Amino acid sequence: MYSSPDSGAYLFKPKGQAQPIVKSGGHLVTSEGLLVQEVFSYPQTRWGKSPISHSTRVYTGGNTLQDLVIEMEYHVELVDEDFDDQELIVRYKTDIDNKKVFYSDLNGFQMSRRETYDKIPLQGNYYPMPSLAFIQGSNGQRFSVHSRQSLGVASLKDGWLEIMLDRRLVRDDGRGLGQGVMDNRAMTVVFHLLVESNISQADSSVSNSNPRNPSLLSHLVGAHLNYPINTFIAKKPQDISVRVPQYGSFAPLAKPLPCDIHIVNFKVPRPSKYSQQLEGDKPRFALILNRRAWDSAYCHKGRRANCTSVADEPVNFSDMFKDLGATKVKPTSLNLLQEDMESLGYDDQAGTPPQEGRVLISPMEIRAYKLELRPHK
Numbered sequence: 001m002y003s004s005p006d007s008g009a010y011l012f013k014p015k016g017q018a019q020p021i022v023k024s025g026g027h028l029v030t031s032e033g034l035l036v037q038e039v040f041s042y043p044q045t046r047w048g049k050s051p052i053s054h055s056t057r058v059y060t061g062g063n064t065l066q067d068l069v070i071e072m073e074y075h076v077e078l079v080d081e082d083f084d085d086q087e088l089i090v091r092y093k094t095d096i097d098n099k100k101v102f103y104s105d106l107n108g109f110q111m112s113r114r115e116t117y118d119k120i121p122l123q124g125n126y127y128p129m130p131s132l133a134f135i136q137g138s139n140g141q142r143f144s145v146h147s148r149q150s151l152g153v154a155s156l157k158d159g160w161l162e163i164m165l166d167r168r169l170v171r172d173d174g175r176g177l178g179q180g181v182m183d184n185r186a187m188t189v190v191f192h193l194l195v196e197s198n199i200s201q202a203d204s205s206v207s208n209s210n211p212r213n214p215s216l217l218s219h220l221v222g223a224h225l226n227y228p229i230n231t232f233i234a235k236k237p238q239d240i241s242v243r244v245p246q247y248g249s250f251a252p253l254a255k256p257l258p259c260d261i262h263i264v265n266f267k268v269p270r271p272s273k274y275s276q277q278l279e280g281d282k283p284r285f286a287l288i289l290n291r292r293a294w295d296s297a298y299c300h301k302g303r304r305a306n307c308t309s310v311a312d313e314p315v316n317f318s319d320m321f322k323d324l325g326a327t328k329v330k331p332t333s334l335n336l337l338q339e340d341m342e343s344l345g346y347d348d349q350a351g352t353p354p355q356e357g358r359v360l361i362s363p364m365e366i367r368a369y370k371l372e373l374r375p376h377k
Contacts, residue, residue: 002087008173009181012123012152018089018162021045021052035061051083052076052165065224068217069146070193077186078168085170091162092145092193096137102155103212104133108222110293110364111212116155126164129153131222132214135161140198142298144214146222148190165189192225194218200297215298216259216307223262254322259307261315261359264288264366269336283328283370286336293363310361317357317371328372329357336368 001021002014025044031037037060042053054074059066076088100116108131116125133153134144145153145161152164166189169181196215214222257263265288291310317326332339361367 002089003085004087004167004169005085006171007085007087007167007169008171008175009169009177009179010175011173012087012126014087014122017122018091021088026050035059047082049077051078051086051088065220068194069221072191072193074165074189074191075186076166076189078166078184079186083168083184085168087167087169088165089162090165091160092143094135094143094159094161096135096141096143096159097139098135098137098155098159100155100158102133102135102153102161104129104153105131108132108226109290111214113212114155122154122156125156126152126154129163131226132218133161133163134212134214134218135159136212140297142196142198144194144196144218144221146192146194146218146225148225151189163191190225192221194221196298198297213293213295215296216294216309218298219262219292219294220259220307251322254319257315257320258310258313260292260294260309260363261361262290262292264290283330283372285371285373286332286368287371288334288366288368289359289361290366291361291363310359315359317359317369321373323376324373325376326357326371326373328370330370332368332370334366334368336370339370 002018003016004012004014006013006015022043023045027042029040031040036057038055038057040053040055043050045051052074054072057071057073059069059071061067072090074090078086078088102114103111104114104127105111111132112127114125114127128150129145129147129152130150131148132144132146134142135155136142143161145163147163153161155161166184166187167181168184171180172178194217196217265286267286268284269286294309317329320326330339359367359369
């Protein structure tokens with residue numbers, strides 16, 4: 001934990017290095033079942049009530065994505081004045097020789113190389129981690145931390161990766177908020193840890209300045225963590241506004257999409273009851289897709305997750321949806337207003353027959369499509 005009497009909402013100015021807060025003692029509970037093994041720790045600290053407890057889980061469901069990761073769940077409570085001007089971190093120490101170089105994502109879209117410099121203050125070596133950070137050694141070992149929250153991350157020493165969990169700060173730093181950070185609530189932070197090895201002959205040295213990308217498996221882990229299934233339960237039967245399938249499951253797609261294709265949004269910008277009669281021949285649905293860039297040197301574990309890519313399994317609108325046929329498919333701008341393919345930079349699709357309906361997206365691109373969906377006759 002950092003002691004930071006000069007920090008504020010926008011400034012991180014710790015006083016010295018972070019100090020351990022865990023003492024001997026505390027409580028440790030181990031549980032084991034057919035699907036999961038868990039170790040719960042409530043450590044002893046210098047405070048009467050510990051500001052943190054955590055669980056470590058290993059899943060053994062068999063051929064599932066969770067079997068490939070270690071789940072870390074931290075329950076943080078910096079909720080009273082005993083923790084004023086304190087900033088709580090978690091630090092992972094590995095034997096990976098990353099030379100204080102690590103990578104963190106930019107809004108979940110691409111990875112940026114970060115390097116720790118001894119000549120600048122500690123706070124200058126902290127970087128944002130919206131959803132992912134990893135370190136990589138010269139032998140190809142890669143240690144990744146997937147997060148469900150946007151946090152700060154640093155690699156202050158070789159093989160280290162530390163992540164900010166929560167901050168409680170009394171003073172206003174004069175940067176516009178007008179107060180300190182005192183509205184802390186009990187919170188839960190969840191990480192998924194993934195260890196991978198390079199299986200190719202490509203240069204994996206830390207000094208290589210080429211952009212690094214997650215593996216297909218890493219993309220799946222991040223999606224599983226950040227896009228969970230939401231379950232809604234109606235209090236009364238009459239509150240249900242849609243007909244629930246009688247067969248007990250819902251599968252809108254005819255088959256799973258390749259692992260490097262992510263559905264950013266699927267919406268109805270013009271519901272039929274609000275559409276004008278003159279616009280009845282225009283597509284009513286919009287689908288926005290993102291093709292992820294991935295590192296093929298770290299995908300041997302992905303075979304266990306049944307990973308495929310667009311290169312191996314092309315995507316076609318004609319057979320994408322279950323019990324529905326897609327017609328009138330046309331590329332459009334992300335705001336759904338422009339449809340000229342040349343002005344959109346979609347000229348690579350200009351020679352593609354529209355009846356084929358094939359999705360053509362280069363890695364690291366987002367594209368939007370308008371389409372009409374009708375039940376199969």
